[in-house]
Amino acid sequence: MKRNADFLSLAAELRSYILSFLPWQDVLRCSSVCKVLHLTYMSSSELQYIVELGGQRLLPVSSTDPDNVTSIAKRLQLLRDKAHAWFEFDKCSFRTVSIPERFRYARRSITGGHLCLWNEEGLAKIFPILPKPSQQTIERDWSLRSSHSVPNAHAWDVFMDPAQNLIATAYATTHEHSDWQSHSDDANFYIGLTTLDVGGIHPQAAGPVLFLPGYENRGLAVFGWKLKVLGSHVAFQRSLVLRDRANTTYKDRWWLQIWDWQHSTTSNCILDETVDMETDDSNDFCFLGSDRLLVLRNDLKLYSIEDVSQAPQLLARFLLPLSPINIFYTDDSIARSSAQQMQIQQTMQTSDPQHRIICLSMTSPSTNSSFAFIISTNIFFNFDSVAEPIMWKNWGSSNVRVFRHRYPCNVGVSGNRVLLLFPDSEVVTLPNRLPTEYRLRMMDFSPLAAERRQGLGRVVKEPSTVYIDESGQSVMTSLPYVEVVSDKRISYQSELPRPKIWVDSDRIIWLNDDRQLEVIEI
Structure with a gap:
């Protein structure tokens, strides 16, 4: 040289x-x-692909299938095309998927391109929603009682994970009472693990049942139960109303337990606290990747769950300007590891848990308004562990964007995209009547969104101020995004307060008046 x-x-x-x-x-x-x-x-297609993945906050997925070899140049073009298509979702194809009559009012979730249903009679069903030709699918109709290892069990919650061919069922049994919910102190709790396609013992499970400790105190009712799965982690949350001997004081005992279901049927990874009962108290939690847990109980508490053989370790507490928290919207697709996601669909990239969007839906009793707090998960990774609570002014402004509406909105989250289904302000709503016309508002918070929109949508970089109570308290937030508002109106006059909406990387789905799923394919 x-x-x-x-x-x-x-x-x-x-x-x-x-x-x-x-x-x-x-x-x-x-x-x-x-x-x-x-x-x-x-x-260099390789360099451009690196930039496109990073700018869209995605991680590459390596295929183990020798027959599924896609060139970097092709991956790059597909990635750019898909990003651009989201700014023209009004022009994409539209189809309807019917829900079987006996599941019209069942609990439902959508994950991995599948609709998962289960009702109070203990019946369950899963089937694919408009699958692609290359997509592996699961279709099954069965009774949840077949997965219970003990008789007289009542299912509390169900989590179906097509990516891992796993169904987790949280259920309880009572020995002396038929009213399982009112006499929860007599209940034994279990979580059953079986394969989703045929219902057999899951080959990766440490055992068919995960065991929960029972409550020691006599309670009135169980509420707020939630079951979630992320990879090898299963988490179950429940709350119990406790009372003193004079029936004058009520407390809320909140419990969250996490298992590594592939290695043990028991767990010491437990959060347990008892607080004064509040009528508007609510709680939720979500996984942030495989090593962090975010818990919502009037504020945000971030825990490390890197070692699930011990109790979660508190990393930080983030204060919010408004409480209570009503609902927590996240993207279920992050629950899949790269290898697991490849089993279901030929995915070439997946969402980066350190650079995603989560959404808190909150209400203000003083203003009777609904607020959507859009939060970048980057704030929960880019800091050192701290003992003192982190004030809102020190973390909220540059990592959050807040939207206020007169009526509650439904939210769908997928990676860095957020879809708001909000009442159309151009349609007059009569006093004391719920809205009947809605619009779709798509927002993309990825760094390259403005570059990839090709003249479509509106770029929002300037800070916005939102008033959150009658006293004039306000929050100013500045997380940048690009938005597109649909020209189409969605009519909804059901007895339910507002239509439910889901969104993933390929489609937008909502539930219409006739209890059918209407699907926009991207």
């Missing part, structure tokens, strides 16, 4: 290879330094 040899004198292939080790932001910076590096970037 010559003494004056430098980086620019290297072969283009070698320059591209060296640049591929940089973060995507640095690759972009290098491409603007000089003409040689710009040409290196423009001639």
